[in-house]
Amino acid sequence: MRDVVKRDGDTLDRYYPPTCPQCGSKEGFHPVKLQEDSTGCLMLLFGGLIPYLLYDSSRRDKVECERCGFVFSPVKRLTASDYVFAFFVLAVIIVIVVYLVATLRA
Numbered sequence: 001m002r003d004v005v006k007r008d009g010d011t012l013d014r015y016y017p018p019t020c021p022q023c024g025s026k027e028g029f030h031p032v033k034l035q036e037d038s039t040g041c042l043m044l045l046f047g048g049l050i051p052y053l054l055y056d057s058s059r060r061d062k063v064e065c066e067r068c069g070f071v072f073s074p075v076k077r078l079t080a081s082d083y084v085f086a087f088f089v090l091a092v093i094i095v096i097v098v099y100l101v102a103t104l105r106a
Contacts, residue, residue: 018074020067020070020072021070021072022068022070023065023067023068025067028066028067029064029065029066029074030063030064031061031063031064032062032063032064039055040055040056043055061074
């Protein structure tokens with residue numbers, strides 16, 4: 001019994017059922033538009049892919065509680081691609097550590 005927040009045909013079903021941190025309401029949310037800027041493009045152009053991904057992940061969708069007006073970011077569910085990326089990063093770290101240990105023993 002919760003409202004599904006829709007934005008441009010997209011649903012926020014990838015989020016856990018949002019609960020307002022201020023009033024505790026579990027329904028009645030609507031999306032908040034973030035002000036568009038070119039900071040992400042500048043990050044990608046001058047900083048590279050990693051800073052851009054960090055910046056982009058910090059700009060999560062925000063919703064506003066209709067009961068109290070509090071704006072917050074609901075907790076996001078992890079997707080399969082999140083797990084694949086984490087596994088890949090962990091595998092690279094393990095390979096580097098094994099290589100360094102083998103190099104130091106030789």
